[in-house]
Each structure stands twice: as C-alpha cells, then as structure tokens.
Amino acid sequence: MTANELKSASRDTARLMNRSDLCRRLVAKLKQEEAVIGGIGNSHFDLWASGQRPQNFYMLGSMGLAVPIAFGVALAQPQRRVFALEGDGSLLMQLGALGTVARHALKNLVIIVFDNGMYQITGAQPTLTSYCTDLVAMAKGAGLAQSVWAADEAHYEELIDVALKGEGPWFIAARTDQQPPAGVTERDAAKIRGRFMQALGASR
Numbered sequence: 001m002t003a004n005e006l007k008s009a010s011r012d013t014a015r016l017m018n019r020s021d022l023c024r025r026l027v028a029k030l031k032q033e034e035a036v037i038g039g040i041g042n043s044h045f046d047l048w049a050s051g052q053r054p055q056n057f058y059m060l061g062s063m064g065l066a067v068p069i070a071f072g073v074a075l076a077q078p079q080r081r082v083f084a085l086e087g088d089g090s091l092l093m094q095l096g097a098l099g100t101v102a103r104h105a106l107k108n109l110v111i112i113v114f115d116n117g118m119y120q121i122t123g124a125q126p127t128l129t130s131y132c133t134d135l136v137a138m139a140k141g142a143g144l145a146q147s148v149w150a151a152d153e154a155h156y157e158e159l160i161d162v163a164l165k166g167e168g169p170w171f172i173a174a175r176t177d178q179q180p181p182a183g184v185t186e187r188d189a190a191k192i193r194g195r196f197m198q199a200l201g202a203s204r
C-alpha cells in the first residue's frame, strides 16, 4: 500500500493532534535502529521526551536543518530508515530542501512536519500556515508525490507503518495543538553529535 491509497485529509479537515503524543507513537514503532532528526523548535524537545535513543539527533542551533541533515544521513546509509521531524516555521525557512529530497528520491527518507501554525518556541508568533499556506501542497509541488495530511492519530500511525516498510520519500504532515513540549533537551551539542555518530557507526 502507498500513502496515496490511504484515506487522505486536507489541512482543514485534519484533526488537531498533540506533538508529544505523535512523537511517542513514532518512537514506539521504531525497531531497527532508525535514525530520527528532531528539528529546532519543540520537535526536538518532544523527541527527547519520547525516550532518548542514541540514533536520535537533536538540532539545537538553526532552523530548517532537520530535513537536510536527515537527507545526508539517508544518502550515506541507504539501509537505514531516516526520519526528519520538523516544525512548520523551520520547514518554511528551508523549503528548497524538499525539492532536493524529491530530486534524489531516497527510498529510506521520511519527513514529518508538525504544523502548529506558529513559531511556538520563540513566543507563538504566527507562521504562514496559520493564514494560507498548505505544506502538503508545497511538498507535492516540490516533487514529493507521497505527501499527505494525517487525518487523526490512527491515520498517522497507518502512515508511519507504510513509511517504515514502503519506498519513500514520504512527507507526512500533522496539525498540532499549542501544548508545550513534554521535556527539554540537554543542551550539549558535542555530546549529542558524538553519541549520534557513534550509534550510526560514523565516528571518526
């Protein structure tokens, strides 16, 4: 089954879900040392709070880098399934990455965007998605045919199951609420990088 064969939602009909809950649901399904890159913003906080796997990387510095980092990992390690978790604000800052992902069509790459319509971590300033911008439409326009809005939690889980088995790249968008993250990442960039590279067998 492909994502296109699953029921689809639109941004307007997608249920407002909770980012911490969605991170926990994802992590609970990981069994094969999949890599997960949590973007700056609350995505990496909730990834951290979902259980600290050494195959998780937590982006502390710049917006928009979860997808490029995940792309690099997926390119270097095609046997490993790689997830990028990104906020809508950060994704909007690095939109060109979607075209790069589409052009290379890595089968092992999954992008999950948590769209809360705001830059929540810096004070809840509204992003473009709270006005008129549809990230799934943008991803499709960038060439990512397998782009879908998750209708609700059960659909989100179905999409993750498909993405864990089927050929990517996948772009899964979830509308999320305004709840604060469930934890705060340890702010030690060197430790985060070292542990991640070691877990991926990429230490120098």
Ligand SMILES: Cc1ncc(C[n+]2csc(CCOP(=O)(O)OP(=O)(O)O)c2C)c(N)n1
Pocket: 040, 041, 042, 043, 061, 062, 063, 086, 087, 088, 089, 090, 091, 116, 118, 119, 120, 121, 122, 127
């Ligand atoms: C290039 C860059 N610009 C601005 C910032 C400051 N900044 C850090 S996180 C963030 C908001 C992130 O918003 P989003 O990705 O939507 O995630 P959310 O906080 O809503 O989870 C901002 C403005 C930064 N770290 N890097």
